[in-house]
Amino acid sequence: MKACVYREPFKVSFEEIPHPKISENEAMVKVIMAGICGSDLEIYRGKRSVKPPLVLGHEAVGVITDIGENVSGFNVGDTVVIEPNIYCGECYYCRKGRMNICERKIIYGVTRNGVFAEYVEVPSKFLWRIPENMSYEAAVLVEPLSVVLRAIRHLNILPSDNVLVLGGGSIGAMTALTLEYMNINVVITEIVSSRVKILKEIGIRKVVNTQDPSADEVIKNYFDGDKADYVIDTVGTSGTFAQLFKWVKPSGKAIVLGLTGHKAEVEVFPLVRGELSIEGSIIYVGDYYDSIRLMRRRDFADKIVKVITHRFRLEECAKAFEVADKGEGLKVVFQMQ
Ligand SMILES: [Zn+2]
Ligand SMILES: [Zn+2]
Numbered sequence: 001m002k003a004c005v006y007r008e009p010f011k012v013s014f015e016e017i018p019h020p021k022i023s024e025n026e027a028m029v030k031v032i033m034a035g036i037c038g039s040d041l042e043i044y045r046g047k048r049s050v051k052p053p054l055v056l057g058h059e060a061v062g063v064i065t066d067i068g069e070n071v072s073g074f075n076v077g078d079t080v081v082i083e084p085n086i087y088c089g090e091c092y093y094c095r096k097g098r099m100n101i102c103e104r105k106i107i108y109g110v111t112r113n114g115v116f117a118e119y120v121e122v123p124s125k126f127l128w129r130i131p132e133n134m135s136y137e138a139a140v141l142v143e144p145l146s147v148v149l150r151a152i153r154h155l156n157i158l159p160s161d162n163v164l165v166l167g168g169g170s171i172g173a174m175t176a177l178t179l180e181y182m183n184i185n186v187v188i189t190e191i192v193s194s195r196v197k198i199l200k201e202i203g204i205r206k207v208v209n210t211q212d213p214s215a216d217e218v219i220k221n222y223f224d225g226d227k228a229d230y231v232i233d234t235v236g237t238s239g240t241f242a243q244l245f246k247w248v249k250p251s252g253k254a255i256v257l258g259l260t261g262h263k264a265e266v267e268v269f270p271l272v273r274g275e276l277s278i279e280g281s282i283i284y285v286g287d288y289y290d291s292i293r294l295m296r297r298r299d300f301a302d303k304i305v306k307v308i309t310h311r312f313r314l315e316e317c318a319k320a321f322e323v324a325d326k327g328e329g330l331k332v333v334f335q336m337q
């Protein structure tokens with residue numbers, strides 16, 4: 001079968017690789033659509049060490065073409081999304097219900113071959129059937145939406161709260177759209193002008209270009225002269241951390257989602273005096289259920305799928321990664337058929 005294989009930094013190629021086999025607890029999934037994520041890009045840029053050759057990708061929707069002997073609850077022909085972090089269920093964190101920080105997690109496209117391939121074998125425990133009327137575009141975003149929902153779950157949010165989202169990539173955009181859907185006053189910042197334009201085009205109401213000299217004034221106005229009760233940092237760099245400390249209100253909380261290898265400075269004075277909380281949020285724990293339930297709502301899904309700005313065939317994977325790496329669009333997807 002064909003797959004998009006990571007060879008070395010800035011090099012992925014469309015190659016023939018052996019067809020996977022399923023074990024008794026797995027199902028074979030023919031991939032229909034798969035999304036390039038920030039973590040795929042970190043690998044592509046050589047910033048996250050993996051063992052090449054490696055098939056990248058962990059966000060996918062597909063159809064079951066074969067099932068193992070012990071698999072129940074799924075049939076050939078079912079459309080499914082993949083939960084790509086295979087936790088062990090036995091380590092300390094798993095036993096504490098914190099499967100997202102499992103010590104022995106097997107991750108598709110990171111520690112094992114991923115979903116940018118024609119077929120992928122998946123333990124049935126990590127498959128979710130999607131409703132018939134859900135589009136592939138909505139389904140392929142169930143994984144990143146689960147990340148967003150977990151981050152929002154960290155907040156104890158009220159309709160009166162102001163939220164600042166730092167970074168207008170696909171996760172930032174989905175976070176802002178979800179909070180808008182909840183009728184929360186949310187402002188999103190982005191530094192790349194082409195992205196600022198897209199964020200506005202897809203209908204996000206309060207988008208601020210941080211290059212704009214009046215950016216601070218604009219943010220302040222959007223918050224009626226106040227600061228943010230919550231800041232969600234989807235980037236995780238020294239630049240966004242500086243923004244985080246500038247805008248989080250004393251007693252406020254910041255959630256950090258951006259997963260980079262960067263170091264960033266923490267300002268001790270406001271942290272202590274303001275009793276600030278800064279929390280990390282990694283992937284999801286049981287959020288797939290809610291993500292699918294939310295995506296079933298047509299009015300919500302119609303807004304969210306607009307984050308898909310580019311589509312490629314798998315054979316164009318080198319081009320797709322170049323486009324995603326430039327960061328001009330939001331979500332880049334592979335459409336397999
Ligand atoms: Zn992802
Ligand atoms: Zn574990």
